[in-house]
Amino acid sequence: MVRFAIVKGARNAKEVWAYLPHNFVIVGGGARVDKHGKDRPEYVIAGIDEAGWTLDGYVIPRLGSGSIAAREITGQQAVDWIGIYQIADQRPDGFYLLDACVEEEAA
Numbered sequence: 096m097v098r099f100a101i102v103k104g105a106r107n108a109k110e111v112w113a114y115l116p117h118n119f120v121i122v123g124g125g126a127r128v129d130k131h132g133k134d135r136p137e138y139v140i141a142g143i144d145e146a147g148w149t150l151d152g153y154v155i156p157r158l159g160s161g162s163i164a165a166r167e168i169t170g171q172q173a174v175d176w177i178g179i180y181q182i183a184d185q186r187p188d189g190f191y192l193l194d195a196c197v198e199e200e201a202a
Contacts, residue, residue, distance in 0.1 A: 099140065102140055104164045115142075
C-alpha cells in the first residue's frame with residue numbers, strides 16, 4: 096500500500112530528499128504564506144513500506160531529526176493538496192501512483 100505524508104519545515108526539496116530512503120519520493124511541492132507573509136515550502140512524499148524503512152517507523156522520525164515536521168495523510172488528501180493536474184503535468188508516473196491509491200482507498 097502506498098503511504099503519503101505532508102512535510103513542512105525544510106528549506107527546499109533537496110533537504111527533504113537527503114532524509115528519504117530509496118522507497119520514498121517527493122510527489123509534489125509548493126509554498127504556503129505564513130502569518131508573517133513569508134513563503135514556507137511544503138512537500139508531499141509517497142512510498143511503500145519496505146523492511147524497516149517505513150513511513151512511521153523510519154521516515155517521519157528521520158525527518159524529525161532534522162527539525163522537519165511530517166505527518167501521514169491519505170491518498171485522497173495528497174491528491175487534494177497537490178492537485179491531480181499538476182501531478183499529471185509534472186510527473187506522469189506520480190499521477191498513476193496517486194490514481195491507483197485513491198481507487199484502492201475507495202474500494
